[in-house]
Amino acid sequence: MTAYIAGIYEHPTRFAPDKSVSALHAEVASGALKDAGLSLRDIDGYFCAGDAPGIGPMSMVEYLGIHPRYVDSTDIGGGSPIAQVAEAARAIDEGKCDIALITLAGRPRAEGQSPATLTRFREYPENEFELHFSPALVSRYAMCAQRHMHEYGTTSEQLAWIRVAASHHAQHNPNALHRNPVSVNDVISSPLISDPLHRLDCCVVSDGGGAVIVVREEIARSLKQPLVSLKGAGVALGYKLGVPFDITASVGIESGSAAYLEAGVSPSDIRYLSTYDSFTITVLMAIEDLGFCSKGAGGQFVSDGSLISGNGSLAVNTDGGGLCNNHPAHRGGITKIIEAVRQLRGEAHPAVQLPDLALAMVHGTGGTLDQRQGCATIILERE
């Protein structure tokens, strides 16, 4: 698998009452193409997921006026674009396309759409047994946190450090929704939304989106941006059958292992991680599942500001992440890729840029952490 990320773009808006979802997809596509030095006419592969309006990729292909030879709209939740980088690389390898566009966009804030409504479809087979409880996403993640606290002694203060690190990074991001640095005390004294998770344990609701361009090696070398290649990838789906039952780990264990294996690297080689942060517990479990510490040691690992760039062995989400910066369409996948590429190019804000960074990991946890989930992990390299 050889492919390069040649273009990235994160929409600066966080509130888009005057734009359609398709217009947002089009704007992020243009932004990423401009970043790569390409145009819409060059696109011959297109990737999107459930946030794109219409049946699969069909409406967006028409809206953009592109004629891709290869399309894919596999949806594994908010981490879909991370899996699609790997899918695009595979398609490029097989000669099915040369220049692939991945878009993600939405306007849940303008539409007043709560993430709690995301899975309220009667047709889902699980919902005959779940829908009557109207289980809020935050309550599901809160149960993971509660059990993690019970099994490993994880504390609310430790979870709060994840938000503290995100806010510390976000103060340098002019587009971030929340730019004020917060303290552990600010987090644990913010209102409890679903115990044990507080308001500041939850990500933002924002409009906007982002896009990524994945290209063949020869094309990457002919373009203007620094070379960032895909070195390894893994995708895994997880679910519970009632027995055995464990909600303190995700299938990030599997997607992460596959990515390490393909890239030929180990956790100690990774100094920067973009990881899904729908809630603070999502980050804590991912750090364990990706092998940066042992299961149960995540609370200690994230404490004392260790995730802040320059402080510890691993910097996380230097754009402020979904917790403080942006979570367009309730989906955190695309912004995670974008900040990792910025880090590898040396284009992150100077206050958060890691010096001489050669490798970065991007990890997504979509769906629900307690039940059916899709995890995707990629490892990117600066040449």
Next chain:
Amino acid sequence: MIDDKWDWPMENREFWDASERGILLVKRCIDCEKPHYYPRLICPHCGSHSTQWTESCGKGRLYSYSFFRRANPPQILAYVTLAEGITLLTEIIDSDYEKLAINDEVEVKFRVDPDGRYIPVFVLVK
């Protein structure tokens, strides 16, 4: 009675009929003998199409829970591990959140949903 307005799939009708009589059913595979949740026609452990309903004793332990304060009324969402070994998504009712602890013993009660189904929820065993 729920007959006239039943518009869920028929494959789990026996579960809801039993619930109406105060009995919690668990789906178990005849071939591999493992239980599963949520109930379905095929066994998700081995792929067998031979599954059967078995009666649960209705008792279990609190696996995890959360307290959604904004819900009206506030909701204790929970996972309960039944004595039969499976863990299901449910709610804890008639209980003070502050007094709950993981591994607490709980037992099933049924609450009538607006669509007529009797929904299994749990209370603390005193």
